[in-house]
Amino acid sequence: MRLARFLTRFWADRPLALKGLVVVALPLAILLVSLSLLFQASHAEEEAEDDVRRAFAVQRDTYQVHALLAEAAAGVRGYVLTRQARFLEPYRKAEADLPPTFERLDGVIRDAEIRNRFERIRTLAVRKREGLHAIVELADARTANAHNTSEIEAALVANKIVLDAMRQEIDRIQVRENTLLDQRLRRVEEVRNRFLFLTAISAVVGLLGSLAAVYLFSTGIVRRIGNLEDNAERLAQGEALTELPQDADEIGRLAQRLVRASALLRGREQALRESEERFRLVIEEVRDYGIFALDPTGVVTSWNLGAERIKGWTAPEILGQHFSRFYPDETRDFLPARMLQRARERGTVEDEGWRLRKDGSRFWANVVITSLHDDNGQVRGFAKVTRDMTERRRTEEALRMAREDAIAANLAKSEFLSRTSHELRTPMSAILGFGQLLELDEETLSPSHRAAVQQIMKAGRHLLALINDLLDISSIEAGATDMSIEAVDLDDVVQEVHALAAPIVATGGLSFQLEVAEPGLIAQADRRRLIQVLLNLIANAAKYNRSGTCVRLAYGRNGEDIRIEVEDDGEGIDPSAASRLFTPFDRLGQQSKTRVEGTGLGLALSKRLVESMNGQIGYEAPAKGARFWFTLPGVQPAQMQQKD
Amino acid sequence: MPGPLIRPEDLVSRRILVIDDEEANVLLLTTLLKREGYTDVHGITDPSRAMQAFIDLSPDLVLLDLMMPEVDGFQLLEAFGRHERADEYRPVLVLTADTTLQARRRALSLGAKDFVAKPFDVIEVALRISNLLETRLLYERLRQPSP
Numbered sequence: 192m193r194l195a196r197f198l199t200r201f202w203a204d205r206p207l208a209l210k211g212l213v214v215v216a217l218p219l220a221i222l223l224v225s226l227s228l229l230f231q232a233s234h235a236e237e238e239a240e241d242d243v244r245r246a247f248a249v250q251r252d253t254y255q256v257h258a259l260l261a262e263a264a265a266g267v268r269g270y271v272l273t274r275q276a277r278f279l280e281p282y283r284k285a286e287a288d289l290p291p292t293f294e295r296l297d298g299v300i301r302d303a304e305i306r307n308r309f310e311r312i313r314t315l316a317v318r319k320r321e322g323l324h325a326i327v328e329l330a331d332a333r334t335a336n337a338h339n340t341s342e343i344e345a346a347l348v349a350n351k352i353v354l355d356a357m358r359q360e361i362d363r364i365q366v367r368e369n370t371l372l373d374q375r376l377r378r379v380e381e382v383r384n385r386f387l388f389l390t391a392i393s394a395v396v397g398l399l400g401s402l403a404a405v406y407l408f409s410t411g412i413v414r415r416i417g418n419l420e421d422n423a424e425r426l427a428q429g430e431a432l433t434e435l436p437q438d439a440d441e442i443g444r445l446a447q448r449l450v451r452a453s454a455l456l457r458g459r460e461q462a463l464r465e466s467e468e469r470f471r472l473v474i475e476e477v478r479d480y481g482i483f484a485l486d487p488t489g490v491v492t493s494w495n496l497g498a499e500r501i502k503g504w505t506a507p508e509i510l511g512q513h514f515s516r517f518y519p520d521e522t523r524d525f526l527p528a529r530m531l532q533r534a535r536e537r538g539t540v541e542d543e544g545w546r547l548r549k550d551g552s553r554f555w556a557n558v559v560i561t562s563l564h565d566d567n568g569q570v571r572g573f574a575k576v577t578r579d580m581t582e583r584r585r586t587e588e589a590l591r592m593a594r595e596d597a598i599a600a601n602l603a604k605s606e607f608l609s610r611t612s613h614e615l616r617t618p619m620s621a622i623l624g625f626g627q628l629l630e631l632d633e634e635t636l637s638p639s640h641r642a643a644v645q646q647i648m649k650a651g652r653h654l655l656a657l658i659n660d661l662l663d664i665s666s667i668e669a670g671a672t673d674m675s676i677e678a679v680d681l682d683d684v685v686q687e688v689h690a691l692a693a694p695i696v697a698t699g700g701l702s703f704q705l706e707v708a709e710p711g712l713i714a715q716a717d718r719r720r721l722i723q724v725l726l727n728l729i730a731n732a733a734k735y736n737r738s739g740t741c742v743r744l745a746y747g748r749n750g751e752d753i754r755i756e757v758e759d760d761g762e763g764i765d766p767s768a769a770s771r772l773f774t775p776f777d778r779l780g781q782q783s784k785t786r787v788e789g790t791g792l793g794l795a796l797s798k799r800l801v802e803s804m805n806g807q808i809g810y811e812a813p814a815k816g817a818r819f820w821f822t823l824p825g826v827q828p829a830q831m832q833q834k835d
Numbered sequence: 836m837p838g839p840l841i842r843p844e845d846l847v848s849r850r851i852l853v854i855d856d857e858e859a860n861v862l863l864l865t866t867l868l869k870r871e872g873y874t875d876v877h878g879i880t881d882p883s884r885a886m887q888a889f890i891d892l893s894p895d896l897v898l899l900d901l902m903m904p905e906v907d908g909f910q911l912l913e914a915f916g917r918h919e920r921a922d923e924y925r926p927v928l929v930l931t932a933d934t935t936l937q938a939r940r941r942a943l944s945l946g947a948k949d950f951v952a953k954p955f956d957v958i959e960v961a962l963r964i965s966n967l968l969e970t971r972l973l974y975e976r977l978r979q980p981s982p
Contacts, residue, residue: 609933613902616932620953621859627957628866655954 202407204439210412214404221400225393232386239379245299246372250365252296256312257361259285259292260319264354267323271330271343282323289316302371308364315357322350415442422449426456481577484563487570489514489531501556501579503549514575517546519553534560535570543580554581604669608662615658623651660792664775667799674717674803678826681712681746681753688722689744692729696742699733701759708747714823716804721823724797724808728757728819731793736761739816752806752822760816772810773798797821843872846968850875852894854885854911855930856903860953864898864930864960871961882906886914894925895971896964899947901931901938912945919946924974926967930955 202210263285269278293313300306329343415435419442422432432453435446474482474495481498483491490513494506502509502517515527522544533540539561546556557578565571626648633641689705696703714721725744732742739760746755764772775795801808801821808821851873853864861878868876879888882903889897889911897915901908912927919925926948931938934952942950948970949963 609935612934613932616934616953617857617860620932620955621857621863623954624860624863624867624957628863628870631870631957651954 199410200436200438202410203436203443207412207441210407210440214408217404217407218397218400221393221397225389225397228389228393229386232382232389235382236379236386239375239382242375243372243379245301246368246375248299249296249305250368252292252299253309253312253361253364253368255292256289256296256316257358259288260316260354260357263323264319264350267326267330267350268347271326271347274330279327282327286320289320302367305364305367305371308360308367312357312360312364315353315360319350319353319357322346322353326350412442415446419446419449422446422453426453429456429460479578481575481579483575483577485514485531485560485573485575487572489527489573492572498577501548501554501577502546508549517577519545519547530558530560531573534562534573538562546577554579555584556580601669605666608666608669611665612658612662615662616655619651619655619658623648623655626651657792660796664792664796664799667796667803674720676715676717676804678713679716679718679721681714681755682707682710684718684721684725685744685746688725688729691722692726692733695730696733699736699742701733701736701739702741704741704743706743706745708745712746712748712753713826714753715826716806716823720800720804724800724821725755725757727793727797731819732757732759732761732817735759736816738762748825749822751825753825754820754822756818756820758813758816758818763812763815763817764810766812769810769812773808794819841969841972845972846965847872848874849895849968849971850892851877851896851898851964852888852892853878853898854882854888854903854908855898855900856880856882857900860900860930863957867957867961868964871965882911885911886918889915890918896967897925897927898964899927899929901929901933901942909941909945912942912947916946922978924971926971928960928963928967930960 205213259281262281266278266281270276270282293316296309300309326343326346329346415438418433418435422435425432426449432450435443435450437443437447477495477497478500479497480495481501482495483498484493486492490511491509494504494509498509499505513527515523518526526542526544530540530542539559542558542560544556544558545553546558548554557580559576561574561576562570563572563574626644629636629640629644630648633644636644685705685707689703693703729742729744736742736759739762741760743758743760744756745758746753748754773794775792798808801823804823806821806823808819811818811820851868853861853868853876855861855864855878858880861880865876865878877888877892877894879885883905885906899908899911908929908931912929915925915927927946928949928951929942929947930951930953931942932953939950948967951960951963
C-alpha cells in the first residue's frame with residue numbers, strides 16, 4: 192500500500208516529457224517483446240519441421256541404400272545363373288548411385304547413434320559391393336573355368352550374410368529414426384502450442400500495456416489538467432480553489448502557481464475590502480464634517496454622522512432626497528444646479544453661505560463639492576463636504592469687535608495722554624512764564640521776593656521734568672509713542688551727544704572720555720530716542736560722580752548687536768540696591784544723601800525706550816564707579832549696501 | 836549811506852493778535868510783549884471770536900494756541916489760509932502744550948510759520964516774534980515799489 196502510494200507520487204513527480212515518453216514507449220516495448228517471442232516460436236517450429244524432414248530423408252535414403260544393394264545382389268545372382276549382362280544393370284546402378292546417397296546421408300545425419308549405425312552400414316555396404324564385385328569376377332572366370340562354382344556359392348552365401356547384417360542395421364536405424372521422428376513431432380506440437388500461448392499472452396499484455404498507458408496518461412495529465420481547468424474557473428469566479436496534490440512536475444507547479452495567485456488575489460481583495468471598510472467607518476464617524484455622496488442628479492446616496500449632526504436629518508430620512516432642500520428659499524432655485532454644473536466642469540467647487548437645517552434654522556456653511564468619475568470619465572456622482580462655520584463666523588465677529596474695542600481703547604488712551612499732557616503743561620506754562628518775567632525784572636524785587644521767585648522757578652522746572660518723563664513712560668507703555676526705527680550712524684549720534692552733554696559733564700568738574708572700538712557702526716534705532724537715553728545716562732553719571740574724575744562713553748560690536756557703555760569712576764552703587772535701579776521714582780535714597788536733583792524716572796524711561804527699540808539695558812559694577820550698558824540691534828554693512 | 840534795514844521802532848508798532856483759551860497764557864504773552872515794547876497787542880480768549888478778530892484787526896502776527904474748545908487752532912489755521920491773499924506773508928506762531936510730532940507737522944503744514952512748545956522760554960519766544968515780524972516787514976518792502 193505504501194509502495195503503491197510511493198509509486199503514484201514518484202510517477203506524478205516526473206516531468207511531463209518523461210511521462211509522454213513512458214506512455215508512448217511502454218506499449219511499443221510490450222509489442223516488441225511479443226514480436227520477438229513470436230519470432231522465436233516460429234523459428235523453433237521451423238527447426239522442428241526441419242528435423243522431421245531430415246528424419247524422413249534419412250529413412251528414405253537408408254531404404255534406398257538397402258534397395259540398391261538388394262537389387263544389385265539379386266541382379267548379380269541372376270548374372271551368375273544366366274550370364275546375361277542385363278542382370279548386371281542393378282549392380283551397375285548401385286555402383287553409381289550409392290556414393291551420392293551416402294554423401295547425402297552423411298550431410299543429413301545428426302543423431303550420434305544413427306551415425307554410428309550409418310558408419311557400420313557404410314562399411315557393410317563397402318563389403319557387400321566388394322563381395323558382389325568378387326562374385327561378378329568369379330562368374331566371369333567361370334565362363335572360362337567351370338570349377339569355381341563352389342567358390343561362387345560360398346561368396347554368395349557370405350554376401351547374403353553381409354546383406355542381412357546390413358538389413359538389421361537399417362532396421363535399427365529405421366526404429367531409431369521412428370523414435371526420433373516421434374520425439375520431433377511432439378516437439379513441433381509443443382512449439383506450436385507454446386507459440387499459440389505466447390501469441391495469446393502477447394495480445395493480453397499488449398492490451399494491458401495500452402490500457403496502462405491510457406491510465407497513466409489519464410492520471411498523469413488529463414485528469415490533472417481537468418482539475419487545473421476547474422481551479423482556473425474557480426479563480427475567475429473568485430471562489431476557493433480545490434486542494435490538489437503538490438506534484439513536482441509542470442502541471443503540479445502550475446497548480447501551485449494558481450494557488451499562489453489565488454492567495455495573492457484573495458489577500459489583495461481582503462486588503463482592499465478592509466481599507467474600504469476602514470475608510471467607510473472613518474467617514475461615517477467623522478463628526479465635524481458633514482460628508483455625503485450625491486448621484487449625478489443630486490440625490491443623496493450616503494450620509495455620515497457629521498452630516499446628521501450639522502444638518503439634523505438622520506440617514507434614513509434623507510437618503511433618496513434631492514440635496515437642494517439644504518438651500519434656503521432665496522438660493523434654492525439656482526445655486527444647487529450651478530454648484531453641480533461647476534463641479535462637473537472644474538472637478539471641484541467651494542462655496543460659503545447660508546444653508547438650512549432639518550428644523551428650518553440656518554447655519555453658515557463652507558461647502559466643497561467634488562465630482563466623482565468612473566473609468567470612462569463619466570460623472571458617476573459627487574462627494575460633498577459641509578462644515579458648520581457659524582461658530583467660527585461668530586468668533587471672527589467677536590474677534591473683530593474685540594480688535595475694534597482695543598483700537599478704540601488705545602485711541603482713547605492716546606487721547607487721554609495728549610489731553611493730560613496739555614492740561615498739565617498749560618498751567619506750567621503760565622507759572623514758568625510769569626516766573627521768568629519776574630526773574631527778568633529781579634532788580635525791582637526785594638531780596639526775599641527774589642529768593643521766592645527762584646524757589647518757584649526751581650520747583651516749577653522740576654515739576655515740568657517730572658511731567659515730561661511721566662508722560663513719556665506712559666505713552667511708551669500705552670504704545671502711543673511713535674518710534675521711527677531706522678539705520679542710525681553711531682559715530683554721528685555719539686558726536687552729537689558728546690557736544691550736547693559736554694557742558695553737563697564739565698559742570699561736575701569731570702573729563703569726558705570717548706572710546707570707539709570700531710568706527711562706522713550702524714544701529715537699528717530711533718535716533719531721537721537713542722540720544723535721549725544717552726543723555727540721560729551721561730547726565731546721571733555726571734550728577735552722581737562726586738569723587739571721581741571722569742565719565743566714559745564707549746561703544747562697539749557685541750555679536751550681531753551693538754553695545755554702548757556709560758561709565759563713571761565715582762562712588763558706585765550699593766550692590767543690594769542695584770536691582771531697584773530701573774524702578775520708577777526709586778532714587779535709592781540719593782535725594783537725601785547727595786541732594787542731587789532728579790525725577791526718579793530717568794532710568795525707568797531709558798529702560799522702556801531701549802526695550803521698545805528691541806535692545807536690552809543693564810547695570811554692572813566695575814572695579815570702581817558704576818557702569819550702565821545697553822544694546823541695540825546692529826546692521827551689517829552688507830545689508831546697508833543692499834539697501835542702497 | 837543806508838541805515839539798518841529794520842529799526843526796532845518799526846517792529847514794536849506792529850499789530851499782534853494773541854489767541855488762547857487760557858486767560859493766564861494770554862496775559863503772560865501780552866505782558867511779555869508790552870515789556871518788550873510792543874504797543875499794538877490784542878488778546879482773545881474766546882476762540883469762536885478769533886476769526887472775526889483776525890479779519891477786523893488784520894494783525895501782522897498771530898500767536899495761536901492749538902488745543903481750544905469749540906474751534907481749535909488747526910481749524911483757525913485753515914480759515915486764515917482760506918482768507919489770506921496768496922502773496923500775503925502774515926506769520927502765525929503756534930504755541931502749544933501738545934508737543935507731539937504729529938501736532939507740529941500738521942500745524943506747520945497748515946501754514947504756521949513757527950512752532951514753540953509750552954511751557955516756553957519767554958526770551959526765546961520774544962526773539963522768535965521779532966524775527967517773524969522782521970520777515971513780514973521785509974516782505975512788505977519788497978512788494979512796495981522802490982522810492
